[in-house]
Each structure stands twice: as structure tokens, then as C-alpha cells.
Amino acid sequence: MRFDMTDLRLFLHIVEAHSITQGSERAGMALASASARIRGMEEMSGVPLLHRGARGVRPTQAGEALAHHAGIVLGQMEQMRGDLQIYAKGLRGQIRLLSGRAAMAHLPEALRRFLVDHPTIDVDLEERQSPDVVAAVAAGLADLGIAADTTDTGSLETRPFKTDRLVLITARDHPLAERTSVAFRDLLDEPFVGLPSDSALQGHLATHAAREGRQFKLRIRLHSFGDIFAMVASGIGLAIVPDIYAKRHQEEFPIGIVPLSDAWALRHLLVCSRNFAGLPVHARRLVEYLAVE
Numbered sequence: 001m002r003f004d005m006t007d008l009r010l011f012l013h014i015v016e017a018h019s020i021t022q023g024s025e026r027a028g029m030a031l032a033s034a035s036a037r038i039r040g041m042e043e044m045s046g047v048p049l050l051h052r053g054a055r056g057v058r059p060t061q062a063g064e065a066l067a068h069h070a071g072i073v074l075g076q077m078e079q080m081r082g083d084l085q086i087y088a089k090g091l092r093g094q095i096r097l098l099s100g101r102a103a104m105a106h107l108p109e110a111l112r113r114f115l116v117d118h119p120t121i122d123v124d125l126e127e128r129q130s131p132d133v134v135a136a137v138a139a140g141l142a143d144l145g146i147a148a149d150t151t152d153t154g155s156l157e158t159r160p161f162k163t164d165r166l167v168l169i170t171a172r173d174h175p176l177a178e179r180t181s182v183a184f185r186d187l188l189d190e191p192f193v194g195l196p197s198d199s200a201l202q203g204h205l206a207t208h209a210a211r212e213g214r215q216f217k218l219r220i221r222l223h224s225f226g227d228i229f230a231m232v233a234s235g236i237g238l239a240i241v242p243d244i245y246a247k248r249h250q251e252e253f254p255i256g257i258v259p260l261s262d263a264w265a266l267r268h269l270l271v272c273s274r275n276f277a278g279l280p281v282h283a284r285r286l287v288e289y290l291a292v293e
Contacts, residue, residue: 005077007041008070010034011049015067016141018056041066071140078143078280093282094122096142100130100200103146103269105244106162114289121282130200137272143283145272146290150204150264158270159291166201166265167243168258169228171235177256184240184262188214191237193228196221205240208264229253 014023024034042049049063130147137145170177195202219237222228225245232239233253246257271290
């Protein structure tokens with residue numbers, strides 16, 4: 001059984017995208033060529049590697065095993081390549097970094113410093129939900145991830161990145177805008193503006209509402225914080241967001257910012273890796289810029 005690096009990389013892209021078409025695009029390969037390679041891999045292995053359905057593909061048990069080992073092999077190859085390049089033309093490479101939405105606002109400054117200091121290293125940054133970040137890093141589909149500590153990181157190694165505080169935002173003339181702090185349970189009779197139901201933050205808030213035996217009165221779900229602030233400023237409802245976004249938009253919209261008094265409103269963002277010591281040298285260098293708190 002002989003799979004080359006192109007086979008393994010293609011298979012991981014397909015598993016991650018749940019689609020042969022999208023996986024082939026990510027691998028920079030024509031669909032017909034990608035399909036032929038997957039069929040060839042299944043013939044060589046003697047077992048189906050993918051379940052094919054109307055909504056895409058997912059790995060069989062054999063496919064999951066292959067994806068696991070492919071991630072290890074490709075990671076080791078990248079580490080070897082990066083370590084050797086130090087002795088050739090200097091430190092070069094590309095780092096795949098996945099991040100939850102809460103961390104995205106904190107990343108630009110750290111990444112700017114890193115990219116300025118390392119002009120021959122590129123960063124492939126993509127936003128995902130924290131559970132998806134953890135799953136992708138665990139599967140070897142990314143070098144590093146950043147997730148909130150409200151997500152179970154399983155066997156991944158973690159290091160602290162930033163602290164993220166959740167705050168209430170209100171219209172500037174709302175009675176709650178004058179408060180110095182407020183408890184979450186005292187807000188649950190109010191109408192809210194929120195993120196889509198699959199967002200990690202919205203799930204986090206829904207969990208704590210359920211613990212109070214209550215539900216959010218969500219009037220509308222929006223995809224961007226800018227749209228949420230505009231709705232709140234118009235008096236449509238309240239919202240709970242990370243304070244870094246609230247401060248960023250405070251001058252743009254007439255809003256009030258009130259800290260939540262609940263202990264869980266303080267979240268810790270974590271840099272995640274399968275094995276920090278086993279990362280390619282250029283990825284280990286990025287960790288030094290991220291894990292600084």
C-alpha cells in the first residue's frame with residue numbers, strides 16, 4: 001500500500017470539507033483527478049474510505065484511521081522541512097491557524113508582529129467555531145488553534161492566549177446603561193439581539209439561560225457584531241458580546257457597555273496543539289508570539 005503526500009493531503013482536505021469537490025479545490029486539483037486518486041486509494045487499501053451521500057462525504061472507520069495517520073505523517077514532514085530550511089535559506093514555511101470568533105479580535109496585533117519579524121513565513125488563518133477548531137487540530141488538519149476554555153479541548157495541549165470578558169450592550173438611553181454591573185439572570189425578561197444558533201457564544205449563553213430555567217427572548221439573529229450593535233443602538237434589544245468588540249464599536253454607535261457580574265463571563269482563550277514540541281519550527285515560533293499572557 002503506497003500513498004504519496006499528494007494523496008494524503010487531498011484526503012485530509014476532503015474529510016475536512018465533507019466534499020470531494022471542495023476538497024479538490026482546496027488541494028488545487030481538478031475534480032476528475034481528485035476522484036481518480038480517491039478511487040485508487042480505496043483500491044490499494046482494499047476498503048471504502050468515504051461514505052458518499054447526497055449531502056457530501058464522510059470518512060468510514062478506515063477513512064478516519066487514514067485521516068489520523070495522514071495528519072501525523074504530513075505534520076512530521078512539515079516539521080522536518082522547516083527544521084532543515086533553517087540551515088538552507090533561513091526560516092520558511094506556512095502555518096495553518098484556526099481561531100474562534102472571540103479570539104479573532106485579539107489576533108491582528110500578535111500576527112502583525114510575527115509576520116514583520118518573519119517575512120518568509122505565511123499564516124493561513126481561518127475563523128471556525130471553537131468546537132470545530134479543537135476537532136480540526138486534533139485531526140491534524142491545522143497546526144494550531146485558538147479556542148475558548150468553555151470548549152472541551154480533550155487531549156490537546158494548551159497554553160494561555162488572552163482573557164475575554166463578556167459584557168452587556170444596551171442603547172445609550174436604556175435604563176440598564178447606567179448600571180455599573182448586572183447579573184445575567186436579571187436580564188432574561190429583556191428582548192435580545194444575538195448571533196446565529198450555531199455560534200459558540202450563543203450556545204454558551206443559551207446554556208447559562210437554561211441553568212436559570214429560562215430562555216432568551218431573541219428578536220433577531222445576525223452574523224456580524226457591527227449589525228448587532230446597530231440593532232441594539234436602535235432599541236431593538238440587548239446583546240451580550242466580548243468587551244473587545246464593544247469597545248471597538250463604542251464610538252461608532254450610541255451604546256452603553258455594562259460588565260456582567262457572573263464569574264463565567266470571564267473566559268480564557270487558549271492556544272491549542274496536538275503536541276507543541278512536535279510542531280514545525282516556524283509554528284513553534286508563532287506560539288512564542290501568541291502564548292504570552
